[in-house]
Structures are given as structure tokens and as C-alpha cells.
Amino acid sequence: MHKRKRIAVLAADIANDYMNRICAGIEAQTKALGYDAIVLLMSFNINTSPIIEAGEENIYRLLTSDNIDGVIFLTGNISSHTLINWLTMHIEKLGIPTIAIDNDYRSFKSIYADDTDIFEKITDHFIEHHNCKKVICLTGFQGMSPSETRAAGYRRSMEKHGLTVAPNDIIYGDFWKNSAEALADEIGSGKRPKPDAVVCANDAMGIFLCQELSRHNIRVPEDILVSGYDGSREAIESIPSLTTIFPENSTLGARAVCALYKMITGEEAELVDCGESSLILAGSCGCNEAKQDLIERRIALTHKMGHYELYFNNSGMAEGLMQSENLDHLLHQLSNYVYIIDNIEVFMINLCHEWDSFENLDETDYLRKGYSEVMDTKLIYHNTKYDYTVHRFKSRNIIPEYMYEISDEPSMYILLPLHFMDRCFGYTIFKFFDINTTVSKVFALWNRNINIALEFLRVRTKLTAINQRISLNSLRDTLTGVYNRQGFSRFSETLFNRAKTEQKKLLIIIADLDLLKHINDNFGHVEGDNAIIVVANGLTTCCENNEICARIGGDEYAIVGCYDYTDKIVNSYANYINDFFDRYNASSDKPYDVNASIGVFCGIPDKGNEFSYYMDIADKRMYDNKALRKKMRTD
8 A cells, every 4th residue: 555645647648738837836845745646658649640648548547536645637738639538537437536727627626727817917018018008919729728718818908908809809719820821811811900910829829820920021029029938948948938837837836736735634834935927028028138037947857858859869778678588688778878867866667567478479468458467577677777687566556665664755756657568568657856857758758668678678579489499399398388408407507607796696597397196097197298397387487587498307397597686586486486386376277286396596607617517406495395395295
């Protein structure tokens, strides 16, 4: 059970100023209340490829009523209406307290930015400082709260200054380029008299309007003044730089958390101070000198992000990861590219158990919806240190319990799906020192490279396995499919020599099927063969670090591996084997039980000893175990 209350934030991405500032406010308020925030995102935000969408949208299936206490629904930049509808129904079904930001839903409480006053101020600026008489307003969709409140602020300023607002002075648009283009065409063609200024309800329309007016040889700001709303990087980087409103969306995010807090606890929460909305007076109204400090900070942030984007573009990350021979190699290779991500504190790769299963040759049987019950954390990065030990946790917990050992304070975690097309691999967890740095898309692109590398590795592993089945058929036991004695002799010596050369630990597990003669004599050799296969399956599926498994006698088996084994890993292998037999016996409906005696050796081999020396140690331990098990059966 998680130790703190959790709020899930559902969004498409946070690599834009609007979403990023909202998340900054959510983080500040949740920390103040002692809550965790879990942000579920997508690497792609498209509405063109259903198979890719299915892989991306799977991340939201982690959301259940027993692992999340409240939801903040940020649908403003989710491109798929199908996804929005599914999320709405899913949350309604779960009955989780939910706050929707900037959108109305039939069963969710909605909150909006309080932007009437600041929109009045930007209109005041045009009238009072630039002596504009004819000002028009390009707002968003009619009936939407942001569209109407911003238009109301414009109208209030006009009426306060005794200026007339004609019926067509408020133009309802689309928050995008189409409405800006249409307005520029009306002004450029003379269909609409040229106004002194246009106040736009967002930066996108303001930027596009400046561009389209230029196409009609109308200059900004010489002929018309233009403003936007968002305080985005694009506004400052555009030519001319766009006069805009820096809305304190962080306060909007904090307000959403406070509203959820009241729904969850019935109590009021004190709102954290996230600052106030302000005007950024720039080139599109001829006031370049105003708010220059804010512009300079924005430019500095943009340049910093540009450096990391350059690092990413020049890193050769995708190609480097594709050289990986196995998953362990891939994870170690990944450490070479963490420098690309700015301000990263913690990073985890969590893979579904048996994520790379390839036994189904026609590629139809794989995980598409949801995540495996048990997840394997394969890599933990924390403050420049790497942990490659496999940790397991239940996917219903979302965040592994051992995360709290790394970072015990209330935190914001960002989750991205790992998948290829609709094939689910798992998900990543990011934690940043400064959430504002996630306005860069680098970490999402970085995550997509891992997707591609995992699929490349999976396919290559599959092809290698198929080729080995063909070319090494003589080295395989025909009954069980594991290596026979010839195959064991060939590959075990290679692992042994590697362990000596690299001073890694050599693992040997000797297993012997219990009571095979009893099964053959009482139930027939067909059942005896079945028992032999069951043991082989149990031993093979416990191997996680490229060990080999062989049947080296009628009822005797061996596992050999070379790896940085810990006592925990070795014990997990033995426990898995015993658990495998317990699960099989409980469900097989056979009149006999299948079990095996095992002996284990694990250590760095001395250069003076042969492989057979260590085999004899494991073999003796197996016979000691067999004697003990026989005694327990007869007592």
C-alpha cells in the first residue's frame, strides 16, 4: 500500500509552456500537502496511427481506484477524442474524485484560469499607451470558458474607455492558424476595416496573424498592433516578438490540487503562492524595452534547452543502443546517454515480466492492454549512480515501494510508456530536480529511442533463437528442447572461461528429477517423459541473465551462467524453481508430484581449477539435498 495519498495527472505531454506551468503548480501544491503526483504522459501525441495510439494510451490503464486518490484531467492537448472519451468513461467507472482543467465534462468538476482581469489590462495597454481607438478581439471557440472570459476582459476595457464594441469586433476562432489566416485575409482584402490593434486569445493565433498580415504587406507594429496570451517561448522567439500575457497557470494547477483535496478530505487547503499573471510587452506593440528581464530569462532557458536538444541530435543514441547484444548490455549502454537529459534526478526502466517473449512464431500472442501483474525494474538511475539489480513489484502499485528508499519526500513522478506499435514492454519513471526543464521534448524523444532499441533487441533475439534452433539442432535434447550433453559441453566451457577472464561469478545449478523410476513404473513412460519436460521448463524459465540450461542425463540437468550474481539473485533462482513445481503440482491433476533436488555453486573461479571441479561441488550439494529430501519423505 502506498504511504502517501496520490494524485494522477492525465495529459498528452508537458513539453509546452501551458501544460508545464500547470504541472509546476500541481507539484508545488501536492508537496505542500504531503501528496505524491503521478503524471501519465505519451511520447507521441498523434491521431493518425491507431496501432501506435494503442501502445501509447496503454499507460493510462495503470489508473485504478485502489492506487490513486484523485485525478487532474488535462485534456487540452490530447489530440485523440476517442482517448478522451475512453478516459472519461474509465474514470467515471472507477469513481475517483476528478478535477478537469479548462474543459467541461458531465460528471467532473471543472476549473478555469481567472483571466478576465489580465485580458482587460492588455487591452488597456493598447488604448492608454498606444492611443488605439479601434481594437478588435480574436478569441477561441464560442461558448468555451477561456474564449468568453478573455472576450469579457476585452469588452470591459473598451467600455471603461468609452469605446464602442461592434457586433463583429469579437471574432470567435479556433485557437489556431485558420482563424488568424481568415482575419488577415479580411483585413488585407479590405472586407474588414483595418483596426488599430488585435488582441488574440492565445499566442498561436497572435503569431499566425502577424505572419499572415505580413503576406498582405501590413506591418506589425507599424500598421497594426497585435498581442497574444500564453507567454510562450514561441511568442518571444517570433519575428516580431509577440506582446503577450504571461498567465500564472501554476496557480491554476495549484487550485486544481486544492479542489481535489477538499473532495478527498472535506477540508480547505491553503493555496501556495505561485505568483501573478503579468504582461510581456514586446515587439508586436513596439514596447521591446518592457519586461526585458523576463524575455532574457526566457531566451536563456531556450538556449539551454537548445544545448540539450543539440546533445540529443548529435548523440547517435538510437544507433548506439541498437548495438546491444542483450538487455544487460543495452541497459549499460543507456548510461552513456543520461547526460542528454537536463536536471534528471531519478530514472527507472520497468519492464513487464517476460516482456520479450517470442515463443509464438506468428507474432499474434503478446501483451497489448494493461501490464503484467509483476513488473521488473531493470535499471535505476539516481544522482549519477546506477543500479542494474532486478527489483520486482506489483504493477498495481504503479510506483515501486523501493522508490521511497531513494526519495522519501512527496514528489512528482512522470511516467511514459515503453512499447513498439501496440506491443507493451513496460514503462519508465522520471523524477526531475526542476519540473520546468521538462518543457524540452528531449526526455520524451530519449524514451522513444529506448522503445526502438527494445524492439530491435527483441526481434534480433528471436531471429537468433530461430537460427540457433535450426543450426544447433544437434546440440538440443529432442524431448525437452534444452541443450543436451554435447551442447552443454560446448557452451558451459565458454561461460567458465569468461568467468575466469573477467573475474565474474560462475553459477552452476545441478538438478535431479526425484522419483522418476516410481513415475515410470506406476504411471508409464509417457508420464515419466512429462515429468522430465516439466523439470526442464522450470529450470529454463528461472534463467534471467543469459544462463544455459541442459539435460545432461536421463533425469539430470544443469544450469551454468556468468554474471555479477548476488546472494539475492541466486536465492531467487532456487525459490523460483521450487515455486514452479508447487504451482505445477497444484494445478496439473496428475496422480504424482514433480520435484527435483538441486545443488548450487556460485563464486569467482580460481584460475588453477578446471570446470569439472566446480561441477563436482554443485553435484555433491545436489546429492546431499536429495538425501535430505528422501529422509523427509520417509519420516
